[in-house]
Amino acid sequence: MKSSRWVQGRILAIAMVATFAGVAITKGHIFAAESPATTQDPAVTWSRQIAPLVYSNCTTCHHPGGAGPFSLLTYQEALRWGPQIATVTSSRYMPPWLPENGYGDFEDERRLSNEDIALIGKWVKTGMPEGDRAAAPPAPKYSETWQYGTPDLILTVERPFNLTASGTDVFRNFVLPYPLQQTHYIRAMEIHPGTPQIVHHANILIDRTASYRRQHPEQWKDGVPGMELEVDTGNEFDPDSNFLFWKPDTPVLVEPEGMPWRLDPGNDLILNMHLKPSGKPEVASAQVGLYFTDQPPSKRPMLLQLEHDSALDIPAGQRNFVVEDALQLPVDVEVLGIYPHAHYLGKRLEAWAMLPDRQKKWLILIPGWDIDRQSVYRYRNPVFLPKGSVVHMRYIYDNSSDNEHNPHIPPVRVKAGNRSEDEMAHLWLQVLPVNRPRNGRDPRLLLEEAWMRNWLSKEPDDIIPLYNLASALAGQGRHQDAVTAYQHLLALHPGDERALNELGAALQNSGDWEQAEKTYKQDIAAHPGTCDARFNLARLALKHDQASEAGQQFRTMLEQCPADAAVHSGLGVVLASEGQSAAAEAEFRAALQIDPHDFTALYNLGDLALQTSQPQQAVGLLETAVQQRPNDADAHEQLAGAYALSGRVGDAAAQLREAITLSPDNPQLHALLSQALASAGQLQQAIAERKVALHLRANDPDDWNNLGVLEARAGRIAEAREDFRHALQLAPDHAQARANLQHLPPP
Ligand code: HEC
Missing domain, CATH: 2.60.120.230 (Jelly Rolls)
Incomplete structure (x- = not known):
């Protein structure tokens, strides 16, 4: 249901001029610093002590083409900068590291020890000797290409941006649409800015609904100016989970085990870049390399503000x-x-x-x-x-x-x-x-609620936390509280289209469907172009057997809303309920043209195929339907029917077992499983399942009759006789039970 939408003021924009980026992560070329000069060998040399130190703390930035203003890869280079090196390390200006020691223990901490600093001081004071060149570690290599190997997907900024030679800093948001048709999980990301010296930081945001691109249809290809951006996170509770923060000396962002992030078809990445003029005109461009993993996240972190x-x-x-x-x-x-x-x-x-x-x-x-x-x-x-x-x-x-x-x-x-x-x-x-709390609810909803309440305590009228709070309550199943929260929002922002629709959904979920209907209608009257409220109203009407009302709303939506598979399949359901199978089928097919995974269309077309005895077709459609909703017992049951009709009784039994795990108290499923087992010749199991069905609905004469048939086949004549009699007691004119009883050999 298109009920709740999440709007988040996810603002990770950063200010200007970064003369350089903060901390660097050194991977793959850390050389153990050797112990400080011993008494036998008091000389501190580049080869033995200083090079390892510089390579593990400085050269991620100080290499040709890196973020630092000069290279420190060779002895000659270090020699040239020696005195400054001693100064900037003893003042702890370099390597750049802001957090105070002892107030949080951070990965990739870039802090020199007092011993290291003393060593550098001594080296400079004693004339910066090179020492034994052969003993020096090899200089690390910084590749111009992808450091993490060839990415699985490379996204490129649509149009490079021309940065003027001078002037103030430029903040620009480049939209990179995700072009694939499948969801992928991202375990690492690497960014290549065309000109690293002018790019100081970049934040990457995921725009789940391409809302930013829609807000800037003319501009997005050239990049949209601005430090901050707000994106519409869509209908689902899907909070930002990972810091996608990039700076020049950490080109690769590797996510911890179990915490990849996700890209779905239709998502955009927004690259929020901070550029600083360099003194000559430069061209800013960027490539984002993504590395996939097949493993979906096993842990779900969340960003809180x-x-x-x-x-x-x-x-x-x-x-x-x-x-x-x-x-x-x-x-x-x-x-x-x-x-x-x-x-x-x-x-x-x-x-x-x-x-x-x-x-x-x-x-x-x-x-x-x-x-x-x-x-x-x-x-x-x-x-x-x-x-x-x-x-x-x-x-x-x-x-x-x-x-x-x-x-x-x-x-x-x-x-x-x-x-x-x-x-x-x-x-x-x-x-x-x-x-995780025992009620199984997503604990992030509680964090969201706390965050939004805190936000509202500072800005009580702000529509974003008002929405998000109400949605967090709805997401927790606290529909009554959600109703109150949406009403409060609407009192402050009267007539808000989305809030009205959400209020309708919350009312509907709290059981007050009449008020829900009124609210949807109010939303439609105030905003005739609205699609969400019409959709919800149509669904509500369908549920309450008001097919013509539902049909009218769906038809209006076909005219005025963007192509939406759910509208076609909804109309298909209306037409099917009016007995117009051919027209219904056409709508279901139209839905699948737009979205080949539309569950309603798949399920109903499968049903139609079953009714018209086309089991092969039904199997194909229903298999896809079950993939979409593996927790839908009905879909498994339908698929079992399609298998049974195709003679695949083993597969039918397997589907029925799936359905039974989802809905264990449904006697019909046990009865069907019994039938499938009997056709597969598994008589004892078939009897057992039929008995489970009878345990759940003791007064079904067909069950008793069928049990009798199975008992008779198993040679248990006395039991079979009892079963047929039982059926006849419940339904004295049960012709089959009577005939079966007469066929039994006399006692
Ligand atoms: C995260 C990147 C980064 C790392 C790591 C880094 N530097 Fe720098 N360094 C810079 C940048 C950028 C500048 C120029 C801008 C500035 O002064 O902040 C700079 C400037 C310098 C300067 C010139 C300072 C001045 O006063 O002009 C020296 C010397 C220096 N770095 C030495 C080092 C040494 C030695 C290390 C390691 C112990 C180191 N840097 C580590 C980025 C880095």
């Missing part, structure tokens, strides 16, 4: 402007990663959790924020936070002229906003719910 943009109003000159937010977790989670985000005035960024036992657990501390070095940080080990923990963020902003990053000197008043000179206060967490 804390923020408090509405509190950002920083007077000029203010040095310690504090912004806070807190979110209480309704379920146990493991925090896998964290992404703090502010713009140029951010100074000190803190995040921690207060556990239910009042213990404080640090998640991250960045004492000297620098937007140019922002990054997603992944924990080396997941951080467990029990239900009831409160996650806090506390950001301090410095809007004085002492802040070297302040874009305005003299300072000006700054508020939250979309431009880089505006501010932001965001904290994203990647969390994995653990210790």
Whole structure:
């Protein structure tokens, strides 16, 4: 049912000018640093100590074509930069790493130890000797091509973008439509920006409904300017799960085991790129390489946001402007990663959790924020936070002229906003719910609910959290609460098309179908072009045997809504119920033209094929139907019928067993299975199944008669006689039972 739609203000946009990207991940070329100089050999040399250090901490950026401004791959190069190397390492300016040591243990931490720093200092002081060249490790190789091997799919930006030589930073959103017709799971992604030096960060968002492309039909091929974007996540609860954050020194993003992300036909990737003019005109383009896996996700993480943009109003000159937010977790989670985000005035960024036992657990501390070095940080080990923990963020902003990053000197008043000179206060967490609640509901719905309530406590009228809260309640099966939430939304945003439709669906799910009908009609009256409310109204009418009302709505939709298989198959059901089989069949076929997997069309065409004794056709259609809805007992039963008619009794029995696992108390399924088993010659099992059917419906004369036939075939004449008599007791004019009884040999 097209009932709930999710709108998420998923904003991971980042501010401007990154002179370089934050942390680098070095894979495949880490050389163990040798122990510091011993007493026998006090000389610190490039070959023995410094090269291994530089190769594992510096050259991911400092190689030709890399994000760093020069290469440090050779001794000659290192020699040229030696004194600066000593300076920038002792000040911990390089390698770039923002988090304070001891406030969160992060994977790929890029921090030199005090010993390493001392070693570099000593090397520079003693004249930077090369040492034994033969003892030096080989320099790592950075390939220009795909580092992770040939991708399974490469997406390319439609039209390259011409970046001017100078001027302010450019933020551009490039849409990359996913061109395949099958769903794929993505275990890794690699991005090749045409010119790495001008691309400072990129965020990738998945637009499940291609909504961004629809919002910008003219522009999307050239890239749409803007730092932030909002996408419509469609009807399903399908929250963002993975940080798809890229920076130049980490070209490959490999997801942890069991946590691939998904692309479906019709999805778009949106590449949100931050470009910085380099001094000469450049062409920005990008390729995204995707690596597939056959393994669907076994773990479902979710991205959660804390923020408090509405509190950002920083007077000029203010040095310690504090912004806070807190979110209480309704379920146990493991925090896998964290992404703090502010713009140029951010100074000190803190995040921690207060556990239910009042213990404080640090998640991250960045004492000297620098937007140019922002990054997603992944924990080396997941951080467990029990239900009831409160996650806090506390950001301090410095809007004085002492802040070297302040874009305005003299300072000006700054508020939250979309431009880089505006501010932001965001904290994203990647969390994995653990210790799933017993009621089996998706725990992410509870996280969503908590998140939206927190959002509403700051912005009570914002339509996005109002929608998402109501939908989260509906998703939890709390239909009455959802009704209240949609009514509240509609009081604030009267006549909203989508909310009216969703209110209708929530009313319908809570059992009040009359109010539901009224609400759909109200939606249609206010928005005659609406398709969702018409669809729901038509389905509702069909369910209540109002075929002509349903037919009218479906026909209107065929005229005014985009080609939709469900509309054709819905109309097909209407026509079939009116006995117009030929017209119904045409509609079902039209549905399959649009969507070869439309369940309603497959199921009903299969049914028609069965009725017209075309078992081969029925098998094909119903097999596909069962693949679409493996949990639909009716579909298995129909397919069993098609197999039985084709003489495949073994397959029929297997389908009936599937149906029985889904619907164990349906006596008809046991009776049919008994029949299939009997045709396959499995008499004892057939008797057993018939008895199960009788156990579920004791008063069915046919069951008793059939049981008698089986008992007689098994040579149990006395039992058979009892069975036929039982049938006749229930239905004295049961002709078959009477004839069967007469055929039995006399006692
Ligand atoms: C994540 C990428 C990255 C890594 C890793 C990295 N650098 Fe840099 N480095 C840069 C960028 C970008 C610049 C130029 C912009 C800046 O100064 O921030 C730079 C600048 C420098 C400079 C010039 C500083 C100045 O004052 O102009 C030196 C020296 C340097 N890096 C040395 C190192 C050393 C030594 C390491 C390893 C211990 C290292 N870098 C690791 C990206 C990196």
